[in-house]
Amino acid sequence: TGELWSPTPSPIRHEQAYYRCAHGPGYSRFDQRSHGLVLTLIQFVPADDPVKISRLTIRNDSARRRSLSVTAYVEWVLGPSRAAGALHVSSEVDEETRALFAHNPWNTAFPGTAFADLGGLQTEHTADRREFLGRHGTLDAPVALVIGTELSGRTGAALDACAALGARLENEAGATTE
Secondary structure, eight states, X not given: OEEEXXXXXXXXXXXXXXXXXEEETTEEEEEEEETTEEEEXXXXXXXXXXXXXXXXXXXXOSSSOEEEEEEEEEOOOOSSOXXXXXXXXXXXXXXXXXXXXXXXXXXXXXXXXXXXXXXXXXXXXXXXXXXXXOTTOOTTSOHHHHHTOOOOOOOSSSSOEEEEEEEEEXXXXXXXXX
């Protein structure tokens, strides 16, 4: 595996934070330590299941309770390219699991359904990329996170398709949440 530790700026720009990225057979691991929190994200695809799993562990090393939010974001492709299929993607929320499902009924070359889920812990969502990123927004500063507005729950057809799921967590001092 390759590993890299760096106290230098990262995409989330915490100059005093420590970061580590490691890749091994079938997985990637990302670690960050800053602001009294230790975060570990492990991503992998099981050999026998076409599902990408992202496992986030948050340890609160501070001496106080922390109120945190976690947001997952994906832009659906569901076709030969995102640009060709984005406006044909239709989405809906499963009432039982609260997972967000998406499919493109016009794409017979890549049939199937995709889904995004936070293990049922999501408290808000949207399938509208413009709502999440903003009119001229970017992944560096999604307007929904910058402003702090709650996601509307919008799903359906003819949206600029994405999945944005949010969860709010309370993490006691010394506790670990997964």
